[in-house]
Amino acid sequence: MTVTGQIRKKEFLSLKLPEAFITKYTRLLGDSAPAFFASFDEPVYSGFRLNPLREQPTDLPLTDPVPYTHWGYYGKVSGRSLPHQSGAVYSQEPSAMFVGEVAQPQPGERVLDLCASPGGKSTHLSSFLQNQGLLVSNEIMPKRAKVLAENLERFGVANALILNETPEKIAKTFPVFFDKVLVDAPCSGEGMFRKDPDAMSYWTPEYPQACADRQHDILREAVKVLKPGGELIYSTCTFAPEEDEQMIAWLLATYPEFEVVPITKTAGIVDGKPEWADGNPALAGTARLFPHLMKGEGHFVAKLRCREAIGTAKKFKGQRPNLSVEQRDLLAKFAKTTLTQTFDHKQLLTFGDQLYLMPIDTPDLGKLKVVRPGLHLGTFKKNRFEPSYALALALPADAVQTEIPITMADWRQVVHGDTITVTGLSINKGWARLTCEHQPVAFGKVVGQTIKNFFPKGLRFKAYEDEQ
Numbered sequence: 001m002t003v004t005g006q007i008r009k010k011e012f013l014s015l016k017l018p019e020a021f022i023t024k025y026t027r028l029l030g031d032s033a034p035a036f037f038a039s040f041d042e043p044v045y046s047g048f049r050l051n052p053l054r055e056q057p058t059d060l061p062l063t064d065p066v067p068y069t070h071w072g073y074y075g076k077v078s079g080r081s082l083p084h085q086s087g088a089v090y091s092q093e094p095s096a097m098f099v100g101e102v103a104q105p106q107p108g109e110r111v112l113d114l115c116a117s118p119g120g121k122s123t124h125l126s127s128f129l130q131n132q133g134l135l136v137s138n139e140i141m142p143k144r145a146k147v148l149a150e151n152l153e154r155f156g157v158a159n160a161l162i163l164n165e166t167p168e169k170i171a172k173t174f175p176v177f178f179d180k181v182l183v184d185a186p187c188s189g190e191g192m193f194r195k196d197p198d199a200m201s202y203w204t205p206e207y208p209q210a211c212a213d214r215q216h217d218i219l220r221e222a223v224k225v226l227k228p229g230g231e232l233i234y235s236t237c238t239f240a241p242e243e244d245e246q247m248i249a250w251l252l253a254t255y256p257e258f259e260v261v262p263i264t265k266t267a268g269i270v271d272g273k274p275e276w277a278d279g280n281p282a283l284a285g286t287a288r289l290f291p292h293l294m295k296g297e298g299h300f301v302a303k304l305r306c307r308e309a310i311g312t313a314k315k316f317k318g319q320r321p322n323l324s325v326e327q328r329d330l331l332a333k334f335a336k337t338t339l340t341q342t343f344d345h346k347q348l349l350t351f352g353d354q355l356y357l358m359p360i361d362t363p364d365l366g367k368l369k370v371v372r373p374g375l376h377l378g379t380f381k382k383n384r385f386e387p388s389y390a391l392a393l394a395l396p397a398d399a400v401q402t403e404i405p406i407t408m409a410d411w412r413q414v415v416h417g418d419t420i421t422v423t424g425l426s427i428n429k430g431w432a433r434l435t436c437e438h439q440p441v442a443f444g445k446v447v448g449q450t451i452k453n454f455f456p457k458g459l460r461f462k463a464y465e466d467e468q
């Protein structure tokens with residue numbers, strides 16, 4: 001784990017930048033161009049965010065907070081460590097944390113993250129929502145949508161509807177519906193060249209405009225889902241004006257219903273550049289994160305308010321619950337022996353033998369491609385209910401009757417998929433949540449002194465002692 005979060009590179013990246021890129025930004029940046037290019041040879045900053053719904057891990061380097069964030073720190077946490085596995089932290093590039101901070105939804109709001117995988121922004125939005133309201137987290141690529149679901153589950157997000165849809169379908173399903181919409185757009189990724197030099201191999205002088213064309217298409221749909229007074233947050237990780245200020249200039253010219261909400265800037269974050277678009281002074285209210293001016297990679301963020309709806313709202317039709325009487329009984333039996341709470345039947349939905357807790361305000365799911373219709377509670381097996389890993393990570397501390405604290409050595413065995421033996425248990429049969437250093441790990445089934453391992457097969461890994 002590095003305390004500063006700086007990862008030193010061995011190569012001089014500035015020497016590898018495409019010539020047309022150097023020419024373009026020399027022209028655009030003028031006097032500050034040398035400092036901008038020099039920053040490509042500086043170390044990359046890494047960071048992580050604490051999960052406010054979890055107890056704070058004791059052994060993390062919390063010495064260097066990311067100044068504009070609620071929960072962000074510079075530093076690197078291993079993907080095979082307890083804080084990562086238990087969802088006590090989410091690793092995220094420090095500049096990317098600014099996007100969620102600008103969006104800052106209120107608990108209870110309806111929020112859409114339209115381009116969401118792998119879930120950095122969605123987990124951040126969920127921290128603000130405190131599991132209240134609805135987070136629709138959408139990803140168009142099926143494989144990436146699966147990763148998104150895994151990351152949201154690990155973070156204990158209990159109010160997300162996870163979809164694998166096109167922006168067009170989202171707009172048709174949710175007209176005039178959301179309080180906040182985040183479009184963290186697929187972009188030319190120039191701001192990530194330093195972190196991921198391979199991204200340079202895709203870059204051509206025409207690439208930003210090709211990305212901008214796709215961003216226009218996405219935004220044409222995104223504007224339709226906002227309620228009057230709702231906010232659109234648009235972000236990229238590129239320096240390209242075509243995808244940044246020019247995109248917002250186009251949006252303002254095309255949709256007079258929208259206005260820029262100026263973003264407050266600190267810690268080296270600077271105003272957007274109206275002169276890189278049509279000169280509209282409102283564009284200074286957008287934000288640019290340049291690596292030569294702050295501790296993070298390149299980003300652009302804009303916030304726009306929707307004064308008037310584009311299109312008309314549909315009459316809201318909620319998704320109907322569908323639990324059978326037999327399934328209700330099995331769930332009630334499980335809850336009585338294992339939990340200190342029950343679930344509202346109006347929110348329960350089964351997909352085959354899988355049970356989910358739908359967030360409040362879940363609309364009729366119709367023909368949508370649904371990855372998770374809410375929090376996965378578990379699986380109905382013959383005459384019993386088996387709780388899920390997602391439930392183990394989402395339930396608050398006092399919601400489970402029996403918690404079994406395990407040692408770090410036991411934790412390494414559990415995440416590896418091994419059975420563990422524990423003495424002095426308070427129960428000798430049934431479900432218990434395993435915890436390690438006060439963090440949730442998984443459900444286990446106690447049989448005498450043995451705990452049968454239910455850590456999901458596809459997520460098992462080998463953890464090493466020095467990675468904690």
Ligand SMILES: C[S@@+](CC[C@H](N)C(=O)[O-])C[C@H]1O[C@@H](n2cnc3c(N)ncnc32)[C@H](O)[C@@H]1O
Pocket residue numbers: 114115116117118119120121122139140141144166167184185186187214218
């Ligand atoms: C910048 S990434 C999102 C990162 C994510 N918000 C996070 O913080 O972890 C952009 C995402 O947009 C998706 N995407 C690509 N083409 C798209 C399209 N035409 N419409 C919507 N999303 C698209 C990509 O698959 C990618 O996951």
